[in-house]
Every structure is written in structure tokens, then in C-alpha cells.
Amino acid sequence: MTASRNSRVPPPGRVDAIVVGASAGGVDALSTLLPMLPRDFRPALLIVLHLPRERPSLLVEVFSARCALPVHEATDKEPIQPGTVYFAPPDYHLLVDAGVPGPTLALSQDAPVHFSRPAIDVLFESAAAVYGGRLGGIILSGANADGARGLASVREAGGATLVQAPATALVATMPAEALARGPVDFVLPLEQMPAVLRAWGGAGAV
Structure with missing residues (x-):
């Protein structure tokens, strides 16, 4: 199923970064989505996946072996590079700062949001403030409302x-909450998402 396109969808090639939020079922969803992106994919991908705070993350090791794009755990004050996947580390919020000459990553141990640190809303809202209309936002499988407010902020920017x-998510709560918050440009199963991402980055039509 696809949502109707509207005037908020940037022209092809206008997206510099894509923020992604997932929780329960998110590893499986990302395992389908990320390996489908080509080596020449231009936008940066900034990802918050709800993780246990007390254990090191293995996401970089897992996805580096599966993806054509470079995969890193985000570090504080790191310049955001095109065509790179960044995962939020456990127990830190991931944010985007304006930076000079370009946007940078920031880490914070502010209070959890929706009982989560990292929280999807925190990333999406900070990225929307920096990138405005040059940002894409994606909500995947998950079990709470984190990300609904953040995706609305991406739309409003x-x-x-x-x-x-x-219906295609392992846990439907997070996508359903995002849809209940307001209209979105596309509602799709995982296998149809890469065509939209490539169009956002200027690598093909939807």
C-alpha cells in the first residue's frame, strides 16, 4: 500500500540524511532494508534502535558484514558523512547539531524518553531542526509510541x-502510532522501501 504523494515530498536528490527509528522487530526489518541499498547511495542514515542499556551493541559488526555502505557506531562531535550508516550507541541519545562546515553527531545522557535512551523522537526532532526539507524520516517495527512525535516534526519541517x-511489521504498534499522529508520504512493506530511498537520494524514481 502506498500513501498518496503530496507537495511535502522533496524532489529527487534533495535528501541529505535519513533518520530511522525501530524497536521490537527492528533488527529483522533493518536486515531486510539496509542490505538493499547500493554502494553509491548518497544520503547518510542515522538510526536509533532501542537497545538494552547495560550491554555493548553488536549492530556495527552485524550490519557491516551485510551492507555495501560503511557502518559505524555514532561518536560525539563526529561530522556526518554522506553514504554512511550511523547507529546510536546504547544508553545515549543520538542528536544532530548544525556544525561548521556541516552537520555533526552529538551524544547525550539526558533523561530517557518513552523509557528509552536512545530515543527516536530525540534524533528525529534534532535532525528536523538542522536539515529541514532535506531530511527523510522512517519508522519501522516497534512496540511503543516513540518516533510518532519525531516523524511529525520531520513532516512539519x-x-x-x-x-x-x-500489517507487515513484526510489531505493529510503532508504525500505527506514527500513522495516527498525522499523514505520511509513503506507507510500504520493507521490500518496496529501497526504491523510495533511492529516489530521495537522487538515484531513481519512485
């Missing part, structure tokens, strides 16, 4: 929005 079709 003029960015593009995409939600996993709830």
Missing part, C-alpha cells in the same frame, strides 16, 4: 516521511 505498513 518539510521533510519526507515513510512508515512500514503495520
Whole structure:
């Protein structure tokens, strides 16, 4: 199922970064989505996946072996590079700062949001403030409302929005909450998402 396109969808090639939020079922969703992106994919991908705070993350090791794009755990004050996947580390919020000459990553141990640190809303809202209409936002499988407010902030800043079709998610709560918050540009199963991402980055039409 696809949502109707509207004037908020940036022209092809206008998206510099894509923020992604997931929780329960998110590893499986990302394992389908990320390996489908080509080596020449231009936008940076900033990802918050709810993780246990007390254990090191293995996401970089898991996804580096599966993806054509470089995969890193985000570090504080790191410049955001095109065509790179960044995962939020456990027990830190991941944010975007304006930076000079370009946007940078920031880490924070402020209070959890929706009982989560990292929280999806925190990343999406900070990225929307920096990138505005040059941002894409994606909500995948998950079990709470984190990300609904953040995706709305991406939409309100003029960015593009995409939600996993709830019926195709391992846990439908997070996509459903995002859709209940307001209209989105696309509602799709995982296998149809890469075409939208490539179009956002200027690598093909939707």
C-alpha cells in the first residue's frame, strides 16, 4: 500500500540524511532494508534502535558484514558523512547539531524518553531542526509510541516521511502510532522501501 504523494515530498536528490527509528522487530526489518541499498547511495542514515542499556551493541559488526555502505557506531562531535550508516550507541541519545562546515553527531545522557535512551523522537526532532526539507524520516517495527512525535516534526519541517505498513511489521504498534499522529508520504512493506530511498537520494524514481 502506498500513501498518496503530496507537495511535502522533496524532489529527487534533495535528501541529505535519513533518520530511522525501530524497536521490537527492528533488527529483522533493518536486515531486510539496509542490505538493499547500493554502494553509491548518497544520503547518510542515522538510526536509533532501542537497545538494552547495560550491554555493548553488536549492530556495527552485524550490519557491516551485510551492507555495501560503511557502518559505524555514532561518536560525539563526529561530522556526518554522506553514504554512511550511523547507529546510536546504547544508553545515549543520538542528536544532530548544525556544525561548521556541516552537520555533526552529538551524544547525550539526558533523561530517557518513552523509557528509552536512545530515543527516536530525540534524533528525529534534532535532525528536523538542522536539515529541514532535506531530511527523510522512517519508522519501522516497534512496540511503543516513540518516533510518532519525531516523524511529525520531520513532516512539519518539510521533510519526507515513510512508515512500514503495520500489517507487515513484526510489531505493529510503532508504525500505527506514527500513522495516527498525522499523514505520511509513503506507507510500504520493507521490500518496496529501497526504491523510495533511492529516489530521495537522487538515484531513481519512485
